[in-house]
Amino acid sequence: MAQLTRVSGSVGLITLQSPPVNALSAAVRQGIVDTVQRALSDPEVKSVVVCGQNGIFCGGADIKEFGTNMSGPPLVPLIHAIEVAHKPVVAAIEGIALGGGLELALGCHYRIAHSKAKLGLPEVTLGLLPAAGGSQRLPRLIGVPAALDLITTGRHITAAEALKLGVVDQVTAHSTVDVAVKFALSVAGKPLDGRRISSLPCPRPPNMDALFEGVMKKVRQSARGAIAPIACVQAIRAAATLPYDQGMERELELMASLFTSDQARALQYIFFAQRAVARWSMPSGARWDTSKPRPVHKAAVIGLGTMGRGIAVALAQTGLSVVAVETQEKQLMAAKQEMSGMLERGAKRRGVAPAFDKIRYSPDIKAVADVDLVIEAVFEDMALKEKVFQQLSALCKPGTLLCTNTSGLDVDHLASQTRSPELVVGMHFFAPAHVMKLLEVVYGSKSSPQALATAMQLGKKMGKVSVAVGNCRGFVGNRMLKPYSEQAFFLLEEGATPELVDGALEDFGFPMGLFRMSDLSGLDVGWRVRKVDGLGKSSGASGQQARIRQGRRYSPLGDVLCEQGRFGQKTGRGWYQYDKPGGRVGRPDPWLHSFLEEYRAQHGLVARRIDHQEVLERCLYTLINEGFRILEDGIAAGPEEIDIIYVFGYGWPRHRGGPMFYASMVGLEKVLARLEFYQEAHPDVPYLQPCNLLKRLVASGSPPVHKWREVVKKLHSQL
Numbered sequence: 001m002a003q004l005t006r007v008s009g010s011v012g013l014i015t016l017q018s019p020p021v022n023a024l025s026a027a028v029r030q031g032i033v034d035t036v037q038r039a040l041s042d043p044e045v046k047s048v049v050v051c052g053q054n055g056i057f058c059g060g061a062d063i064k065e066f067g068t069n070m071s072g073p074p075l076v077p078l079i080h081a082i083e084v085a086h087k088p089v090v091a092a093i094e095g096i097a098l099g100g101g102l103e104l105a106l107g108c109h110y111r112i113a114h115s116k117a118k119l120g121l122p123e124v125t126l127g128l129l130p131a132a133g134g135s136q137r138l139p140r141l142i143g144v145p146a147a148l149d150l151i152t153t154g155r156h157i158t159a160a161e162a163l164k165l166g167v168v169d170q171v172t173a174h175s176t177v178d179v180a181v182k183f184a185l186s187v188a189g190k191p192l193d194g195r196r197i198s199s200l201p202c203p204r205p206p207n208m209d210a211l212f213e214g215v216m217k218k219v220r221q222s223a224r225g226a227i228a229p230i231a232c233v234q235a236i237r238a239a240a241t242l243p244y245d246q247g248m249e250r251e252l253e254l255m256a257s258l259f260t261s262d263q264a265r266a267l268q269y270i271f272f273a274q275r276a277v278a279r280w281s282m283p284s285g286a287r288w289d290t291s292k293p294r295p296v297h298k299a300a301v302i303g304l305g306t307m308g309r310g311i312a313v314a315l316a317q318t319g320l321s322v323v324a325v326e327t328q329e330k331q332l333m334a335a336k337q338e339m340s341g342m343l344e345r346g347a348k349r350r351g352v353a354p355a356f357d358k359i360r361y362s363p364d365i366k367a368v369a370d371v372d373l374v375i376e377a378v379f380e381d382m383a384l385k386e387k388v389f390q391q392l393s394a395l396c397k398p399g400t401l402l403c404t405n406t407s408g409l410d411v412d413h414l415a416s417q418t419r420s421p422e423l424v425v426g427m428h429f430f431a432p433a434h435v436m437k438l439l440e441v442v443y444g445s446k447s448s449p450q451a452l453a454t455a456m457q458l459g460k461k462m463g464k465v466s467v468a469v470g471n472c473r474g475f476v477g478n479r480m481l482k483p484y485s486e487q488a489f490f491l492l493e494e495g496a497t498p499e500l501v502d503g504a505l506e507d508f509g510f511p512m513g514l515f516r517m518s519d520l521s522g523l524d525v526g527w528r529v530r531k532v533d534g535l536g537k538s539s540g541a542s543g544q545q546a547r548i549r550q551g552r553r554y555s556p557l558g559d560v561l562c563e564q565g566r567f568g569q570k571t572g573r574g575w576y577q578y579d580k581p582g583g584r585v586g587r588p589d590p591w592l593h594s595f596l597e598e599y600r601a602q603h604g605l606v607a608r609r610i611d612h613q614e615v616l617e618r619c620l621y622t623l624i625n626e627g628f629r630i631l632e633d634g635i636a637a638g639p640e641e642i643d644i645i646y647v648f649g650y651g652w653p654r655h656r657g658g659p660m661f662y663a664s665m666v667g668l669e670k671v672l673a674r675l676e677f678y679q680e681a682h683p684d685v686p687y688l689q690p691c692n693l694l695k696r697l698v699a700s701g702s703p704p705v706h707k708w709r710e711v712v713k714k715l716h717s718q719l
């Protein structure tokens, strides 16, 4: 909806009214059409101001309408009607002007923004392009290079940057509507010729062809298969080379190919999934909206290895006082030095002062006595963590929340080491912790709703995408990774190379294939865990029996490599070879290829041709199958939790919407059929056994992904 009122005698003030972000729903679009028409035909109105209610200009097109039968007036003619108006129209931008909201403002003759406003064309992040004239008007207004940057990244800019670029005409720290009304009075009756952006020529950059070629190459590389950024470049090229009307035709044509694409559906699903996971619930029925978090002013981090350093820096950057505890003096000094650098770089990036004084370093765990929350980040060793939790329980003041950054150990067991198990939760950060967006918040069987609410709220404050999950080995992310990496090892045994497996996964859209990733994080990390689990020793024996451990097929390939001291990048050798220890660029290693051949010969394995399809099906479908098991076990409340974890923490390509969404796009029948096919070929691999929930969903006609949460809820209520 939109309301027209007359202010200051002759200014028609149009206010968009659609909480929470004044999105351009059918009703709002109709409201704009009606109010603009009334304002323009009212002889008492000499100029017009457009604003949004509650200090928010407009969040853009109503994303909830996409994928439905869209009704109501379309945006393009609506914005055109404003631009060709004979009375000046001023956009008063408070809060946000995003997507269609900014495109609406670009149709106005003047734009005045509040100093705290954010502007942008983020359509590309939803698999779209600014197709309400944005791709044609913005380059005309601010030039091709700046428009390429804003439209292909979708980044939000501050009012100050918008002013510098020329997106807005004025920035004010006062009431934007008052300033805009005053300005509208001053321009009433003045000519508008130079103010209609569509009639301006698009500035032609020098070496235009080379510029577009270079940008397209860069965009293709970073898009990793996403189609919207490429369409954005094509649309801007149309703006630079064609008259406005033809450019608009091209914009429409490109948008038509994006609008109904699977990628747009996936990206829009992720947009809503990210918001849905904030509305967490526990199996007990406790929920986000009924559980009150405790205030956290002071926190402690125990253990200043890579993870602890990142967590402490992230906490300090949030404004919390942090006690950073490291009992080994040498490690403490090294941490202090590195963390100062991290704080300095972070502050420079964000244009603020470094938060050095927020962190107090201590070699003594007793320094935790007065903190509200502790995050334990010591070495991934249960005995060590047990001891730390016993100490924390004795030293902390009553009510202190005790969190563990374990990446998969039993949170209930750690809670059992304390006097107040209800105050123990997992806060699983991802490396580097001050950069990575994901936080898995793990509730144990005794964790209180308040403890979970506190950790979730702290995660949000730290700018993390926080996902609440139940307690099991590996939680959600690492538990699903196990079948995925197991399949990759089996594929090597059967004839693949690391390059083939990684190539298939990178073509799919992962930034790094599994073996490249393993080289980066260190092969010894998984080896250590396998040894604790009673695996991880290459027996030296040959034949099939040597590859059966604990009653199931096992590949000792990674163990053999570790025994040879090949730990990945840090040793200069792993699944790939590097120029030197610490080298970053991996090259195929002839040694490894011969080693694989010898290994196969030793174990009586005959190499066969493996293609990308098999790699993807075996790696991804087993991972998805484990995702269904996680839903079945009640570890994740819905597919959205799993998908957000994979997109934000594991490099799953966002335009494919996360593994569970991807399964729904592939078709559950197909996923089930292929798992059955592979299971028949590999009966000794339990992860290939399709799980009951998957079978149940297929039997009930494969409902769409947004219905799975309900199916799972029903399943658990029947148990």
Ligand SMILES: CC/C=C\C/C=C/C(=O)SCCNC(=O)CCNC(=O)[C@H](O)C(C)(C)COP(=O)(O)OP(=O)(O)OC[C@H]1O[C@@H](n2cnc3c(N)ncnc32)[C@H](O)[C@@H]1OP(=O)(O)O
Pocket (backbone or CB within 6 Å): 020, 021, 023, 059, 060, 061, 062, 063, 064, 075, 096, 098, 099, 100, 101, 122, 123, 126, 128, 129, 130, 131, 132, 272, 275, 276
């Ligand atoms: C036919 C197409 C023609 C032309 C092309 C135009 C295309 C577009 O305009 S696409 C939309 C472009 N706009 C955006 O991408 C903005 C998306 N929104 C956001 O980035 C953020 O929500 C925000 C910055 C606007 C606000 O952030 P925050 O304050 O953190 O709140 P939330 O994100 O939790 O959002 C609150 C609430 O609002 C819903 N919402 C936000 N934007 C939209 C929208 N454009 N359409 C519909 N709904 C929107 C959001 O989902 C939240 O509600 P729920 O919690 O119920 O999900």
